[in-house]
Amino acid sequence: MKRPYNFSAGPAAIPEPVLQQAAADMLSWQGSGMGVMEMSHRGKEFMAIYAQAEADLRELLTVPSHFRILFMQGGGLAENAIVPMNLSRGLVTDFVVTGSWSFKSYTEAGKYCTAHVAATSSPECTTLPSPTTWQLSQSPSYVHICTNETIHGVEVHELPDLKTLGCDTPLVIDFSSHVASRPVDWSRVGLAFGGAQKNLGPAGLTLVIVREDLLGHALRECPSAFDYKIVADNQSMYNTPPTWAIYVAGLTFQWLKAQTEGNQTGVAAMNIRNKAKAQLLYDYIDSSQLYVNKVAHDCRSRMNVPFFLRDESRNEAFLSGAKENGLLQLKGHKSVGGMRASIYNAMPLAGVQALVDYMRKFEAAS
Amino acid sequence: MKRPYNFSAGPAAIPEPVLQQAAADMLSWQGSGMGVMEMSHRGKEFMAIYAQAEADLRELLTVPSHFRILFMQGGGLAENAIVPMNLSRGLVTDFVVTGSWSFKSYTEAGKYCTAHVAATSSPECTTLPSPTTWQLSQSPSYVHICTNETIHGVEVHELPDLKTLGCDTPLVIDFSSHVASRPVDWSRVGLAFGGAQKNLGPAGLTLVIVREDLLGHALRECPSAFDYKIVADNQSMYNTPPTWAIYVAGLTFQWLKAQTEGNQTGVAAMNIRNKAKAQLLYDYIDSSQLYVNKVAHDCRSRMNVPFFLRDESRNEAFLSGAKENGLLQLKGHKSVGGMRASIYNAMPLAGVQALVDYMRKFEAAS
Structure with a gap:
């Protein structure tokens, strides 16, 4: 499974x-x-x-x-x-x-x-x-x-x-x-x-x-x-x-x-993969009407991506739908609210893609 | 196995x-x-x-x-x-x-x-x-x-x-x-x-x-x-x-x-079992010619039993034979030397019996 x-x-x-x-x-x-x-x-x-x-x-x-x-x-x-x-x-x-x-x-x-x-x-x-x-x-x-x-x-x-x-x-x-x-x-x-x-x-x-x-x-x-x-x-x-x-x-x-990206291995490979993962998620957020990330572009984290729904009344629906789609622990830190996707080394690009796919589907259904 | x-x-x-x-x-x-x-x-x-x-x-x-x-x-x-x-x-x-x-x-x-x-x-x-x-x-x-x-x-x-x-x-x-x-x-x-x-x-x-x-x-x-x-x-x-x-x-x-001894469970059961385990080991040590424990009887630990071979030149043979018999990590602390059997809750009576059996066999072969 x-x-x-x-x-x-x-x-x-x-x-x-x-x-x-x-x-x-x-x-x-x-x-x-x-x-x-x-x-x-x-x-x-x-x-x-x-x-x-x-x-x-x-x-x-x-x-x-x-x-x-x-x-x-x-x-x-x-x-x-x-x-x-x-x-x-x-x-x-x-x-x-x-x-x-x-x-x-x-x-x-x-x-x-x-x-x-x-x-x-x-x-x-x-x-x-x-x-x-x-x-x-x-x-x-x-x-x-x-x-x-x-x-x-x-x-x-x-x-x-x-x-x-x-x-x-x-x-x-x-x-x-x-x-x-x-x-x-x-x-x-x-x-x-x-x-x-x-x-x-x-x-x-x-x-x-x-x-x-x-x-x-x-x-x-x-x-x-x-x-x-x-x-x-x-x-x-x-x-x-x-x-x-x-x-x-x-x-x-x-x-x-053992991780590789192109001709790189180890942390150098992770560096490439983490850049790509973060870009995929931030690019989608920036292009969407529903989601927003407030951090200045030049200091956005590649590991922790907090984001908000412009319509916060839909937060619970977002989280429960995410769980149904196999996307866990997306709730933001209590001091900030909203959502947070932590996409550390262990998160593959496919996981970020699955998140973006879900976010797009959720936005379209809004 | x-x-x-x-x-x-x-x-x-x-x-x-x-x-x-x-x-x-x-x-x-x-x-x-x-x-x-x-x-x-x-x-x-x-x-x-x-x-x-x-x-x-x-x-x-x-x-x-x-x-x-x-x-x-x-x-x-x-x-x-x-x-x-x-x-x-x-x-x-x-x-x-x-x-x-x-x-x-x-x-x-x-x-x-x-x-x-x-x-x-x-x-x-x-x-x-x-x-x-x-x-x-x-x-x-x-x-x-x-x-x-x-x-x-x-x-x-x-x-x-x-x-x-x-x-x-x-x-x-x-x-x-x-x-x-x-x-x-x-x-x-x-x-x-x-x-x-x-x-x-x-x-x-x-x-x-x-x-x-x-x-x-x-x-x-x-x-x-x-x-x-x-x-x-x-x-x-x-x-x-x-x-x-x-x-x-x-x-x-x-x-x-879930552990039981007689009509006792939990820590009360462990208390009974640990007494029995310690007594088995100390009684054998006290009865042997080869092994000695130097701690006064009224304050001997039920958990950690240090003991010495009266002939310390046989220490290595004792330890390697123990390992062959499936009895691990018996070497004493470096500050004290000799041997130490730690018989915590997870050690069953059968484990202490196996140790005593080995010690008896080793002594008999001396």
Whole structure:
């Protein structure tokens, strides 16, 4: 039976071959007589799973060797505290506030350092302020941006180069909801973090990729389990890691490596496919009379497409019809309303096409 | 094919029916067209899974209504910081140090409050100090004990009644490695915490059960994601919870509820079975010439049984023979050496019998 298309913003769709492999391995991984959830994290079986996942992710995201990859717990929300506890040194930090997520990061950081708003987007979060307009502090410990705002559907399509802005400080990016959907220019990044539950795997795993020279400066109140240096020195095994989530993410990395578009593979292929998926959906929305997306064209997210029905009284009919057509979890975030189609890596072009077909049919019947 | 018996200290064996159900649900939970890992944590499907898991756990552990059940991330190790950030108010706290885990709890707490050692066990951690000998502080914010030391194999068989010790303060118990193996006397407890990966499910889920009146006193530096009041007020969904781990724990709770021994069910049944399992193993060890367990009889753990071969040169032969006989992960913790058999709820009596049979055969061949 064909599975429905799942447009959840996260936890989100996982590639079907990944789920099939996870089910097949459940009682005995590779003849070990143990399921992955039952393995000691220090045994050779799980250590092999871990090493492969880390190596595959490093290859996929072309992470340079002077960056460490950490697999942690706590989610992006906990990182809003963990990042300033590790990187701020209790001094001034700069935040570009462009939506719900960066706003949360900014308010939480204030517990640990002097958090300063360097720029904000428009009140409805439908634009992004140009880096040339940012009011950066004199010597911030770091500058924080959210490169894809899941709720508002705005995405940074080119990372700012802080050096050209006269600021020689690490850039921190919250890339939770578009990690592995496109390449990252690591020359512009000090630290990147993200929850796994959008593009990488199950909830309960948090990815942190951090430049090695930024380790070792945690504030005293930073819990040991969240001190990046301790985590890095112990290969993410200072506390028991979320082993199942790492394993499923690892399967997802292998799936990603096998994806192709034209002569590209892996994240480069996803970049092409994700562009095409987003264009298909935005082009249709822009051409329709019923649907509207309010985000400025140059910062529309390729991953999260919020849209509204001009006649909001038809929202419920839209959602129930979508479900009947095998299109799930399209309701918008409660703080924004309307609809949202999250079209992460695991969503094929055919899924977006099915959504557009349904939207067209629904509009025609209006 | 019969699966081997898995004696891992954690992550540890999971009941086979739980694994089978998890595999069966992988691509579509109850006809929803979504696997559990793919569901929004705020959708009605996962909310139902969550509510059932919480209700089942409350029933299994007979948690009174004035306690809140929190499903968190971070593991027991993170709780070593999170508990004092929430409960200490920055004042004096008392610790009874009886092994590796309580020692870690004590040292971490020192970041947030004045942590004081009220008592310690013998140097090799083979005894437990009687509560009547504890040197409690004047008015500690709480008293912390680890009720089962996984590494050293010592277990508190009766919770202390702090009131009779003249101390009207909350007792905090780290019950990670024996939760749900026996009943808890909640009248003596203020807060209990534990990682799930021993007796409840997969790594990446941390259980906190806390008396309601203890909420709302977090230190300013406590990350919002770990402020118990915020977590409780948001039904553990302030940040995205580890949905898969909660689901598997929920399946384990249903398995537990169905277990019977004599006319007992659930945790009361496990209590009987776990006593019988431990007695079988300890009785054999005590009767043998080759094996030795050094823990005082009145505080031997029913969950974690460390033991040594008097002839340590035979350790490798013991382990490889065990593996050939389908007995996995018996190597002791690196800090203690020797062997360790963890016989959590998921280990049937037949598994312990198989271990004893092998040990007897190995000894006879010596």
